[in-house]
Each structure stands twice: as C-alpha cells, then as structure tokens.
Amino acid sequence: MYHALTILASLLISSSLSFEQKCFYPDSVQELNIQKLTGTTWYSLLRTIDVASSNTMCERVSNFTETDDGFKVKLRTYTGGLKHVDWISHFNLDRSGVYYEDKKQDDTAMTAAYASGNKDELNKATKNIVENVLMKDGFVFVTDYLNYFTTILCRESGEWMIWTLFPNTTPSLENVVAAYSAMHNMGIFAQLYTIECQAGH
Template structure:
C-alpha cells in the first residue's frame, strides 16, 4: 500500500511538472529509441499504471503478460486481460518491428480480441474505447523496456493524446522501478498523469489466474 501511495504522489508531481513546462506536448513517437532483447524479458509481468483512458477506466481492470517471444517479424506476447464487463480472456498478440523500440500491432480477426477492450455492461460496444483500439492497431507504438524493471507501451490516440500502459515484474513495483520508468518517459518527452490499475489496489483479483 505504501508503494501505491508513492505511485500516486509521483503521478501528481509529474502532472504539476507537465502543467508548468509543457502544457501542449505534441504526441509524436520519438525517432531514436532503444532496441529490446525479448529473450531477456522473463517470467510474468503485470499492468501497474495507465493513463485512465476509455479502455482502462471502463472495462480493463488489470492484465498479466507472459511468454515474450522474439519472432522474425518482431515479437509475440500472451496477454491475460481481466475485465469489468466480461470473463478473463487470454489473447496472443503479434507485433511487427518497425525500428528499434517501435512496433506495429497486428490486428486479429478473432471476436475475443476485437471485443476485449470495448464491451459495455450490457454487451454492446463502447465506441470511445473502440477509438482507442483503432489507434492501437492503426499506427506505430512505442515500446520502452529495460528488460527487468519496466515495460511501457505508448501510442497516440486519434485525438492526438498519449495513451500509456505500464507493466512491472510484480504488482508491487519498487520505488526504484517506478523512478526508472518515469525517467524514461521524461527522456522521451512523454509527460502524462498515470493511475494505478485496479489489480494493484486489489491483487486478489489476480490470484485465480495461472
């Protein structure tokens, strides 16, 4: 819980910094980024922070990432999503590498993938969340990972705002890991406010996932 409070304090501090130094930061994928050796990204990772976008605040309450695999095209990952409006879903995503740190998410035609972020409580489609998914699958995505402390997935929404999803190797990241992540975001010119995933506040939600 103490770490969670620290996350919130750091997030509020970053928001204050963003207001002071850059009120209208352009959403643009940086040109020069670090390569990632996916063979070194081991074990399970957990979503810890996000920008409280329409996907995260309406449906997805947390996620587990596993089986990171380097492919000829880029990388493959297995994601277990926890949802407010539907049962947990295990999904496989393929990413094509554009250049170091920049990937294109290959859109699957599987109904479970297409609906995984956009369901409403009555089973309909959340059109605002669908726009986030449209941006996710239609443009370049920045992936920042030092292979052991943080995994950042960032892309520009259709309204030209940053969408940022952050994972750590545990649901209780250390202050060191959080600081490394913030420093990398600042280095890339990404100044956003981040919110804890519901599974950070309620880790018991993850206990049933194997």
C-alpha cells in the first residue's frame, strides 16, 4: 500500500507543480470537534519539505483532550528508525479555526523532540525554528474525522508548512484522495512528499 500511496502522491504532486502560490490561511475553517477525535490515532505520512520536519521521520498523534483554551494531544516524534520522543502539545484557539501552540508549556518539549540526535549547530537551528516559526505562526487543522487530519501553517515568508496524517501507517487510496480533495477545495496547491513511517503502537 505504501507504493500505491507513493504513486498517487507523485501524480498529485505533478498536477500541483504548475501552481506557485504564496501561502494563506483558508477562509471559513471550522473549529475542531475534539470529542470526535477522542480515541483516535493519526500518523504523519505526507508533508512539505520544510525547516520544521527536516529531522523527523514521522509522528504519531493521539490522546486528543479538550482544554479550557483549546485542546492538547500526545505526540510520539520518530527521529530515525524506532527512536522516538514522547511529548504533549497544547493548542489554544485564537480565532475561528486558527490555533497557536502554547509557548509557555511546549517550547522546551518541542525543542527536545525536534533536536533529538542533532549536532550542536543543528540544535541551535532547531531551537530557532521552534521559537520563530512553530511558536509564532498559527495552525489550521482540517479533518473529516475519518480519512485524514491535516495541519496547515502559513509562514510569514509565504511558505506552506503542511503535514497530513492518516488513521494508520498504510492509508488507503480513499484516505489520500480525501485529503488532497479537501486541500484543493480550499485552493491550496503545495508539493507534498511521502514518508515511510515505521512507527510502532
């Protein structure tokens, strides 16, 4: 199934190459219904090639919990093979459909997860990414609660940062098509690349 995912993603990437666009936050994005996500687990298998994901193989996202300000989730960030870092990510709702990472709670944990295994100079770069990108820009989450869970971040530079997660490590073609259709319906055309995730449970 991974090969089918790769072939489909390649075709969809090719169809998107002609669209060079500056990123934007989609209009009319609905707030997440955390109750529908309770008990679900998602694996990141498609993403843009960006500064934040350069040291991670994939991520497992689970344990969605509603909070007073938004929601929190448990992440298992794989940095190579089955090496991983477990941490909790907190998102606070800023405006309709746009969330911000809780800097006070997540700065240190996120830096530790994304810097794991890096050399000193890369650790400094990772800390800069966390503080000046992931802790600064708003996140939009788009999901149909069944096929895909997509994270969209629009950098001030105009660069898309998109990570699409699926309910298992071998998504069906239906899962992938549903994710791409949702992005295209929002007018988002970005190159996404497949990740082979060996994440354990």
